[in-house]
Structure formats: structure tokens, C-alpha cells
Amino acid sequence: MTANNTLLRISNVKKNFSEVEALSGVSFEINSGEIVGLVGSNGAGKTTLLRLMSGVYTPTSGSVTLGDNTPVHEMRDNLGVVPESTGLYSRLTAWENIRYHSRLYGVDDKIAWKRTVKFAQSLEMEENLARYTKGFSRGMRQKTALLRALAHGPKVLLLDEPTAGLDITSARTVRALVAQIKQEGGTVVYSTHQLFEAQQVCDRIIIIHNGVVRADGSPQQLIKENNCASLEEAYVALTQEKARVRFEDSKSESGITKLWHKLFRPKTPKLIENAEVFEDE
Amino acid sequence: MNKSGHRIKTIAKKEVVEFVRDWRTIVAIIIIPILMFPVLFIVFPILLESEAAELDSKNVQIEIQFNEYPDELIPLFNTTTTLITEVNTTFSTSLSDPLNDLERVRGMEIDAVLRLNYSEDVWYYSIIHLSTSESSSEAKGRILNALLIFENNITAERIDEGGLDVDNTLDPLRWDGDVTKADVATEGEQAGLILSLFIPLVLAIWTFSSAIQPSIDMTAGERERGTLEALLGLPCTRNELLMGKWLGVATITGVGVLLQIVGLLFAIGYLASSDFIGIPSLSLEAVILIILSIMLFAVMVVALELALAMRSHSVKEAGSILGPAIILIIFPALFTQVINLDGIESFWFSIPVINILLALRELLLDRVIFEHVMIWMITSILYASLAAYYAARQFKREDIVTTLS
Numbered sequence: 001m002t003a004n005n006t007l008l009r010i011s012n013v014k015k016n017f018s019e020v021e022a023l024s025g026v027s028f029e030i031n032s033g034e035i036v037g038l039v040g041s042n043g044a045g046k047t048t049l050l051r052l053m054s055g056v057y058t059p060t061s062g063s064v065t066l067g068d069n070t071p072v073h074e075m076r077d078n079l080g081v082v083p084e085s086t087g088l089y090s091r092l093t094a095w096e097n098i099r100y101h102s103r104l105y106g107v108d109d110k111i112a113w114k115r116t117v118k119f120a121q122s123l124e125m126e127e128n129l130a131r132y133t134k135g136f137s138r139g140m141r142q143k144t145a146l147l148r149a150l151a152h153g154p155k156v157l158l159l160d161e162p163t164a165g166l167d168i169t170s171a172r173t174v175r176a177l178v179a180q181i182k183q184e185g186g187t188v189v190y191s192t193h194q195l196f197e198a199q200q201v202c203d204r205i206i207i208i209h210n211g212v213v214r215a216d217g218s219p220q221q222l223i224k225e226n227n228c229a230s231l232e233e234a235y236v237a238l239t240q241e242k243a244r245v246r247f248e249d250s251k252s253e254s255g256i257t258k259l260w261h262k263l264f265r266p267k268t269p270k271l272i273e274n275a276e277v278f279e280d281e
Numbered sequence: 282m283n284k285s286g287h288r289i290k291t292i293a294k295k296e297v298v299e300f301v302r303d304w305r306t307i308v309a310i311i312i313i314p315i316l317m318f319p320v321l322f323i324v325f326p327i328l329l330e331s332e333a334a335e336l337d338s339k340n341v342q343i344e345i346q347f348n349e350y351p352d353e354l355i356p357l358f359n360t361t362t363t364l365i366t367e368v369n370t371t372f373s374t375s376l377s378d379p380l381n382d383l384e385r386v387r388g389m390e391i392d393a394v395l396r397l398n399y400s401e402d403v404w405y406y407s408i409i410h411l412s413t414s415e416s417s418s419e420a421k422g423r424i425l426n427a428l429l430i431f432e433n434n435i436t437a438e439r440i441d442e443g444g445l446d447v448d449n450t451l452d453p454l455r456w457d458g459d460v461t462k463a464d465v466a467t468e469g470e471q472a473g474l475i476l477s478l479f480i481p482l483v484l485a486i487w488t489f490s491s492a493i494q495p496s497i498d499m500t501a502g503e504r505e506r507g508t509l510e511a512l513l514g515l516p517c518t519r520n521e522l523l524m525g526k527w528l529g530v531a532t533i534t535g536v537g538v539l540l541q542i543v544g545l546l547f548a549i550g551y552l553a554s555s556d557f558i559g560i561p562s563l564s565l566e567a568v569i570l571i572i573l574s575i576m577l578f579a580v581m582v583v584a585l586e587l588a589l590a591m592r593s594h595s596v597k598e599a600g601s602i603l604g605p606a607i608i609l610i611i612f613p614a615l616f617t618q619v620i621n622l623d624g625i626e627s628f629w630f631s632i633p634v635i636n637i638l639l640a641l642r643e644l645l646l647d648r649v650i651f652e653h654v655m656i657w658m659i660t661s662i663l664y665a666s667l668a669a670y671y672a673a674r675q676f677k678r679e680d681i682v683t684t685l686s
Contacts, residue, residue: 017680051510051514051682054514055514056510056513056514056679056682057679057682058679076514076515076516077516079514081511081514082511083507083510083511083514084507085506085507085508085510085511086507086511087506087507087508087509087510087511087512088508089295089299089508090506091299091302091303092295092298092299092302096295096298100291100295101511101515103287103288103291104288104291104292104515104516104517105515105516106284106287106288106516145511148511158514
């Protein structure tokens with residue numbers, strides 16, 4: 001892989017939320033045509049990293065650049081994003097949702113429609129494009145969000161847990177679409193905490209744990225470098241210390257709200273005392 | 282149209298389309314505003330009239346207790362709808378003391394009791410009634426009407442017996458000619474005065490209240506439903522997003538306010554035909570300034586509501602902030618109604634909310650005072666800019682993508 005192939009460059013990125021350091025000096029590059037898996041437990045920093053890549057967040061320090069060192073928020077036309085929540089408007093049809101985003105990308109409706117129809121066939125969604133998304137299942141919502149992210153022809157597709165909560169068939173369809181994008185030379189960053197899925201879909205896996213990149217390489221490389229029999233064993237070996245738990249940032253709460261919460265915080269019984277009570281009973 | 286303008290238009294259009302697709306919105310922004318004033322000014326008076334007519338034809342039972350028969354009083358009652366029982370008695374206590382009639386009136390055995398005690402050329406009276414009963418109140422009203430005529434007759438009789446002219450004695454001061462001709466204000470100005478008492482109030486309250494729901498839906502609602510994150514990853518800037526959403530809320534609110542004014546004008550047109558109120562006569566510059574003042578007010582209010590809603594962590598929180606915030610409009614709006622416009626000090630036109638409401642009042646009276654116009658225009662632009670700046674700051678916050686819910 002040559003440096004010329006580099007599409008997205010993450011250089012020593014730190015991201016803090018109040019006192020919490022969500023990402024601590026993360027660096028890696030995404031090359032053109034790669035399917036890169038971001039793997040980590042809940043709270044590892046995958047979503048924060050994806051939000052930094054999509055320009056929703058700005059790094060506290062370091063940089064996220066696209067192509068010729070252009071900050072990513074200036075080049076968002078080149079990205080297609082599918083957030084975990086899918087973010088569909090229930091009172092719009094699937095096509096209207098797709099068209100809304102493609103118009104904001106500045107893409108002509110006809111071009112967006114052509115691309116949508118092409119990928120809708122792969123996802124078996126043609127019949128549903130004219131339907132309101134209100135009654136859509138999780139799988140249909142995810143597929144619509146994927147179509148929406150692809151309609152403007154992005155260079156890089158950022159997917160945040162695209163198969164989370166999907167049934168087996170829908171998950172397979174999504175994975176098949178990612179494979180199709182790869183065949184067509186597309187680049188995908190694929191966040192997941194399912195190792196088997198990462199192994200199946202991705203050329204390269206980046207393991208993130210507690211805001212730090214622990215490993216970066218192909219599934220075979222990770223297994224070999226850690227002298228393990230499987231990717232799961234390698235993952236466990238690389239992420240041995242306890243995963244941190246992230247609480248919602250209470251800094252944004254006003255003083256009155258904090259005082260109110262303090263006054264009405266329910267009392268939690270002490271575990272040892274409780275145990276004694278149960279023993280007595 | 283440049284790229285930025287195209288994006289703002291796309292965002293605003295989508296917001297309006299999505300909002301209008303909810304039938305409850307149609308009721309809230311079209312049906313209610315257009316029907317509110319006609320119902321208030323046309324249907325409500327008709328309802329009151331029919332209620333009054335129903336009361337007039339209602340049969341009521343009255344008992345007249347007296348120590349001396351009031352022969353001139355009895356014929357004053359309409360006996361077809363008023364059933365009268367006469368009881369000759371003597372009174373030993375105060376006439377207002379209900380005594381045995383308490384239970385009879387409370388039990389609605391009888392609607393009212395008129396007590397008359399004639400003593401030394403004076404008729405003393407009291408009416409035992411039940412104020413919470415419609416029949417009893419109607420009976421009391423009929424008794425009072427009859428007593429008024431009865432008293433006037435006695436007064437006239439006694440003046441006549443004293444050798445005086447009744448009319449000249451009772452009405453020694455009289456207006457000469459047509460009262461309405463003496464008012465030099467034109468009919469249009471008089472209509473403007475009446476309208477200036479409630480149009481600013483209605484416009485201010487309706488603009489604020491009708492912007493609440495769309496503001497919350499397009500900010501905290503989007504945040505809660507997870508649609509905001511996808512939007513923030515698009516090439517549009519946060520300012521474009523704010524402007525698009527502002528335009529969406531302003532369009533929805535504007536349509537609501539406009540329809541309400543149409544309903545109001547329709548009601549006025551109906552009332553004008555009954556000479557109750559006329560169409561205000563306004564100069565072109567007054568009309569332009571009215572529109573401008575409403576627009577500045579809308580910019581400020583909508584931007585402020587969007588900012589507060591975006592600042593909130595959830596729809597519930599946004600609702601609990603913006604709902605009570607209407608007090609910020611209601612109090613100044615009510616206060617403005619009692620401010621005397623003649624010789625008003627200029628500083629009033631620099632106070633937020635009050636400045637626009639006073640400007641509307643003055644302009645509806647077709648008073649275009651350059652100094653006042655300059656003050657409210659400059660201060661309103663300043664407040665609208667501050668509100669827009671505050672909203673822009675809220676939209677640029679990084680944490681708007683997350684929600685506590």
C-alpha cells in the first residue's frame with residue numbers, strides 16, 4: 001500500500017469531553033479500496049472516532065484529514081455516513097429521506113435516484129422506496145440509511161455498527177453490500193463489536209480499547225502477532241484491562257439541576273449490609 | 282441560487298413538509314387560527330343571545346311578601362313567564378334574614394322571594410335568592426327590573442305632586458345633538474384604536490406559542506430521534522442548518538399568524554356590518570412598518586426558541602422551558618395595553634417585546650412617529666441579532682449530537 005493511496009489520515013488525535021479523555025493520541029491511515037473494521041467494546045471510543053472522521057466532532061488535538069491534508073469537515077461531500085441510530089425521518093418516505101441528504105450534498109435528484117435504485121436492488125429495497133419509514137423494521141431502516149449514505153457517490157463510507165439489532169438475513173444483506181462496494185473499489189470504515197463479522201468483512205482490523213489503538217492489521221496478522229489460535233483470543237489478549245465505563249457528561253447540567261439531582265437521588269443500600277439482611281432472613 | 286441558499290431552502294422545505302404531514306399540525310396551524318376569532322366574535326355572541334332569549338322565556342316562580350299590597354308593582358311583571366304568589370304578612374326582623382325561606386329557595390321550591398315593607402312613605406325591600414341557580418338569578422333580575430320601574434313611577438308621581446316638572450327635575454343636564462358627530466376621530470381611527478387593544482397582544486402571544494412545537498420538534502426532537510447526527514455529518518454548516526430550521530419554523534408560525542389575521546378580519550367584516558367595529562384606515566408606511574415590526578419580532582422569538590430548545594437535553598426538558606417562557610410575552614403584552622400612548626416617553630420603545638407591542642399599537646392608530654420608529658427598529662434589530670447569535674452558538678455546540686434520554 002503506497003502513501004498515494006491514503007484517503008483518510010488520523011494523526012495523533014485526542015478527544016476530551018470535560019475531564020474524560022475519550023481518545024488518547026490515535027493515529028492511523030485509511031487507504032483507498034480498503035474495508036477497515038473498528039473493533040472495540042462499548043465505550044472504547046469507536047463512535048467518537050467515527051464522529052471525528054465525519055466532521056461532527058473536532059479533535060481536541062491532532063488532525064483528521066482527507067486526501068491532500070484537507071481537514072475532513074471541509075471535504076464532507078466525499079463521505080457517506082450511517083450513524084448507529086440511522087436517523088431517518090418517519091414522516092418522509094425512504095426516497096424522500098435519501099433525496100433530502102443528496103440534495104444537501106448538492107447532487108442532482110436524477111443521479112441520486114440512479115444510484116439509489118442500483119443499490120436498492122442489492123438490498124432488496126426497491127419496493128419500499130416510496131413507503132413512509134414510520135413502520136420500517138430495524139433492518140429496513142438500516143438499509144435505507146445505507147442507500148442514503150451511498151446516493152451521492154462518496155469516496156469513503158463510515159458505518160457505525162451497521163448490523164447491530166438486525167436479523168440474520170438483513171445482516172447478511174448488509175455485509176454483501178459492503179462486499180459489493182469493495183469490489184467496485186470503494187472504501188469503508190466499519191465499526192463493530194462483533195469479531196466474526198469484522199473477520200468476515202474487513203481487510204484490516206483496528207482494535208480500540210479505552211481510547212487507544214491496541215492493534216492494527218489484517219485478521220491473520222493480529223492472530224499471528226499475538227500467538228493466538230483465533231481472533232477472539234487475540235482480542236482478549238490485547239484488551240486485558242477492564243473497560244472503562246463512560247457516564248453521560250454532567251458538566252452541561254446547570255447548577256440548579258445538579259442540586260436537584262443531589263436532593264432527590266435515591267438511596268442505594270450498602271451491599272454488605274444488604275447481604276447481612278438476606279442472610280438473617 | 283448559491284450552494285448555501287440552496288441548502289437552507291432544502292432544509293426549510295423538508296421541515297415544512299414533514300411538519301405539515303402530521304394532521305395535528307394542520308389543526309394547530311390552520312383550523313384553530315382561522316376559526317378562533319370568528320368563533321369568538323360571531324358564534325359566541327350568537328350563543329349568548331340565544332342563551333339570553335332562552336332565559337327570557339323561562340318560567341320562574343316568585344313569591345311577593347308584603348305588609349301593604351303594592352298594587353302598582355304587580356302589573357309590571359310578565360305573568361306569562363313569571364308565576365307570582367302573593368303573601369300578606371308582617372315583618373319583625375331584618376328583611377334580608379332568609380328565615381323559613383332559606384330551605385324553600387335552596388330546595389328550588391321557589392326561585393326568589395321579594396319582601397316589601399312599607400313604612401313612613403318608604404318601601405323597604407329585599408330579595409331572597411340563590412346566586413348559584415340560573416332560575417333564581419333570572420327571577421331576581423326580573424324583580425329588580427320591575428322594582429326599578431316601580432321606583433321611577435313613585436319618584437315621578439311625588440315630583441309631580443310637589444308641583445315640579447318631572448323631566449327637567451330628573452334630567453337637568455342633556456347632550457345636544459348626535460354624540461358620534463362630536464368625536465373628531467375618523468371611523469377608521471376609532472377602529473384602529475379598538476384593534477390596537479388586542480391585535481398586538483394576539484400577534485405576540487400567537488407568534489410565540491405557535492413557534493414552540495416546531496422549534497422543539499426540529500431541535501430537541503431531532504436530537505432525541507437520532508436524526509440530528511446524520512444531519513451534522515452533511516456538508517452544510519451549522520449556520521445553514523440554523524437558518525434552514527429558522528425559516529421552517531418562521532414559515533409555519535407565519536402561516537398560523539396570517540390565518541389568524543384572516544379570521545380576525547373576517548370577524549371584523551361581519552361585525553362592521555353591524556356597526557360595532559370598522560376597518561382601520563392605515564397609511565402605506567404604517568402597513569409596511571407593521572409588517573417589518575412583526576418580522577423582527579418573529580426573528581427574535583423563533584431564534585430564541587430554537588436556541589432554548591437546542592440547548593435542552595430532551596423534548597421534555599425543552600417543553601418545560603419553553604412552555605412557561607410564554608410568560609415573558611404575556612406579562613409585557615398585558616402591561617403594554619395600559620401604557621398611555623399620548624406623550625409616551627421614548628425609552629419604552631427600547632425595551633424588548635414591549636417595543637414591538639407599542640410600535641404595533643401606535644401604527645394601528647396610524648401614528649408614524651419618526652423618533653419612535655427609529656428606536657424600536659434599531660433595538661429590535663439588536664435584540665433579533667443577539668437572539669440569532671445565541672441560537673448560532675447553541676447550534677455550534679458539540680454536545681448537541683448526544684442526548685441524555
